[in-house]
Amino acid sequence: MDAGALADAATLANRLLTGRSPQPVHGAVRLHATGPALELSATDGTLTLRLTVPATVREPGEAVVPRRALAETLAGLSAPTARLAVEGRRLAVRVPSARFALPLLADPWPPLPALPPPAATLPAADLRSTVAAVAGAASRDDALPIFTGVRLRTTEAGLSLLATDRYRMAAATLPWPSTTPLETLVPATVLTRAASAPSRADEVTLHASPDLFAVSWPAGSLLTPTLGMTYPDAQFDRLLSTTPECVAELEADALAAAADRAARYAGPHGRVTLHVIDGAVLVQASDPLHGESEETLKATVHYGQGTRHYQARLLADAARAFAHAPVHVRIQESNRATELTSPATTLRYLVVPMRPTEAT
Amino acid sequence: MDAGALADAATLANRLLTGRSPQPVHGAVRLHATGPALELSATDGTLTLRLTVPATVREPGEAVVPRRALAETLAGLSAPTARLAVEGRRLAVRVPSARFALPLLADPWPPLPALPPPAATLPAADLRSTVAAVAGAASRDDALPIFTGVRLRTTEAGLSLLATDRYRMAAATLPWPSTTPLETLVPATVLTRAASAPSRADEVTLHASPDLFAVSWPAGSLLTPTLGMTYPDAQFDRLLSTTPECVAELEADALAAAADRAARYAGPHGRVTLHVIDGAVLVQASDPLHGESEETLKATVHYGQGTRHYQARLLADAARAFAHAPVHVRIQESNRATELTSPATTLRYLVVPMRPTEAT
Structure with a gap:
């Protein structure tokens, strides 16, 4: 079989499943040679993964071996082909320049749920x-x-x-x-x-x-x-029906970067302020200990002005979700969530402003 | 002054010095505007860093501010120019689109050692x-x-x-x-x-x-x-005068990768074996719990054969130091260190083999 395809499957199994369970079978992978393929199946006790790798099967059979050992052994090998064979209590993995023998797990393999419709x-x-x-x-x-x-x-x-x-x-x-x-x-x-x-x-x-x-x-x-x-x-659904008090159109990346920088000055509550004015959004933060920041982001502003306070991290996360796209920031009345949307995607992101009591 | 040059200097200061000292001055940087330049100096209590950034100085002066805050504030800004000014108990950093005010450190700046000859x-x-x-x-x-x-x-x-x-x-x-x-x-x-x-x-x-x-x-x-x-x-110097019992020439990258893979099978003592034979070096490891591995690396071999055991990590580190170059592995008699050299560099690397008592 193709050694690269087997290595990719072993690496994927190792990456998708966690290694937290103390049970050996939850850190293992079952290799099942059948028909024209090698079937890999694995579970970490919660998730179930199944993968198929094309293979020439000389003799059907199966083996259960440690998932991580298989992945790390194959990962760096630049071999064209690999041969697998069960030999006694070992799975022999042979490539043209090397041979590895992994111990077989003796534990019974757990029943795995079938794929839903x-x-x-x-x-x-x-x-x-x-x-x-x-x-x-x-x-x-x-x-x-x-x-x-x-x-x-x-x-x-x-x-x-x-x-x-x-x-x-x-x-x-x-x-x-x-x-x-x-x-x-x-x-x-x-x-x-x-x-x-x-x-x-x-x-x-x-x-x-x-x-x-x-x-x-x-x-x-x-x-x-x-x-x-x-x-x-x-x-x-009700939260998603928004009524903007004011709307600012600006670059998502610029907003995310400004919110990240402002976070340094955002004090113990991590508070940054968006101040929407004519033609710009000001990103402000202030903290007696760490200083003050104010950035001016060019924006197209509709329906007047507005000022809201946000957790710097939540605002930056929201802007980053629209990476490389223009974003429309819609401030709603009083303490209702601010909505971010973009003409480039169906994504809608709501961020709840900090209350005035949190903000002081 | 050029905002990018200032950002680079602040980032370098933040990276080269540690942030472990509890003293605020050890986490600070002193900015000294004098003549045609801004001089940055900083110490983490052990190391002393001095940097010079070209600047147009309108009024000489100095300010001591937190190193990390300055670096992280400037890092993501894509501004062409920056202006620094001391305003009250703040250092104001202005770029065309933003303004930051960093608190000045009031602590006395420590005397820093002069550069040796x-x-x-x-x-x-x-x-x-x-x-x-x-x-x-x-x-x-x-x-x-x-x-x-x-x-x-x-x-x-x-x-x-x-x-x-x-x-x-x-x-x-x-x-x-x-x-x-x-x-x-x-x-x-x-x-x-x-x-x-x-x-x-x-x-x-x-x-x-x-x-x-x-x-x-x-x-x-x-x-x-x-x-x-x-x-x-x-x-x-005596250790560096070597007398090889056998020499194998092979690719450093292949040896490092094989030692890394063998480490998975190297057991509680991390022991891998190099077995030098005619035309090849075998990299072997074996452990009752984790299985066995054997890789064959093509090599040009002089003066007969040899077998030594090594810590897998030390052998891989040594080979990696010769990245992308051919390496000559010189096994010396009995328990004397094995030497790695390369025609591509003056580097010589000695690795002490594991003793037979450690090896069993």
Whole structure:
């Protein structure tokens, strides 16, 4: 078989699954030679990965070996071909210039869940970029699991993706070329990994059952349990219907960089101020200990002026999600969330301003 | 003044000096506007850095501000020019689109040691690459300070650089275009930083006094206390006179990569075996728990065969120091160190084999 293809599969298995479980089988990969291919399967106790590598199978068989050892052994080898053979209690991996023998795991291989039924097939690049932009708004705090997920839901407009940690919210819509509805809540970190896994595939298929969600591509699949909770969709839909008090159009990259620089001067609460004036947005921060900053970003401003305070980090994250594009910043009345959108994407990003009491 | 040049100087100051000292002045930089330039000076309590940036000085003056804040504020700005002014208890930094005010440090600025007399001027690239290769053999363990240094010493052959942690030793020689002798012991980590600091200079000058060592270039200098100890030069010179029992010529990169891969199979003592045979070097490792590996590296072999055991990490480090070059591996009799050399460089690298008692 092709040594490079095997190395890529082993590296992907090592990268997509975590190595946190103390159980040896959760750090292993099962190699199953059957028909015209080598099938790799692995689980870290939560996720299930399946990969297929073309191979000439002389004798069907299987072996379970440590995932990381296989990946690191193959990674640096620039060999054209590899041969695998079970020899006693070892898996022999032979390339023209080297031979490695990995110990076989004796533990019984756990039953792995089957792939749920397919819902739709999407362009891989669209899913990857949209998930990357939306998933960043999810919480990293496992104490409130519902906010660590990305909500996937088919609506009339297509597949809606939404994530929020309660202080910010990101939402986007992808075309949905299917009549099968989808409604699920997937851990944001897993969805990001799954969407970026099939680096060489043009299309990916989403699969769902009430408890499971999977992304598959021609050479493999990654399957995860869902967060399985009901989600307050109606409440979030209301937040997404915005009424701007003032709108500023400027470059997303400039806003992100200015917010990052202002963060140095943003004091113990990390507070930066956007001051929208005629033709410009001022990014201001001030702290008795660390000094003051004020940057002027050229902007096209509609409907008057406005001033709001934000967590510097949340504002920078929001602007960065629109990388290299113009962004429209819509300030809403009183303490309602500020919305960022761009003509270049369906992404909508809401950031909750800091209250005046937090801001002083 | 040029905002990019100021940003580069602030970034260099932040990178070359450590931020470990609890004293505010050790995390600060002094800006001194005088004549046609802005002089930056800074110390982290051990090292002293001086940099000069061309500037139009309207009014001479000075300001002491936090090093990291200045560097991070300027780093991402793509401004053509910057203006500095002391305003009250702030240093105002103005670029066309922004204004920052950094708090002035009120603490008295410490007296900084003057640059020792110059000894010789060398090509910057030669010093950088030679120091990078030799300094890696120094110890990181401060418990034996003498082994954390690089010995610099002029001999008839030129400037000798030598470092050892007792398990391996690296030595190289640079042409010495001066009649001034040099004999000093410089902390390896500092020498590495100093040699790589003047990224845009063609030439650097070495300065030394009994207690101080400095590298200077047209736009600045970095000064360090020496490790100030006598060094067993004669003993190390004896180790460098080698008598090979067998010699193998092979690619350094292939040896480093094979040693890295074998490390996975090298067991609790990290032991790999080089087995030199006719036309090849076998890199072998074996461990009951993690399996076995054997790689065959094509080699030109002189004077028969040989087998030695090594720490995988030390062998890989030694081979990596000869990156992209052919390397000659000279095994000496019994337990004497194995020497690596290359026709491409004056570098000589000795690695002490593991004893048979360690090896079983």
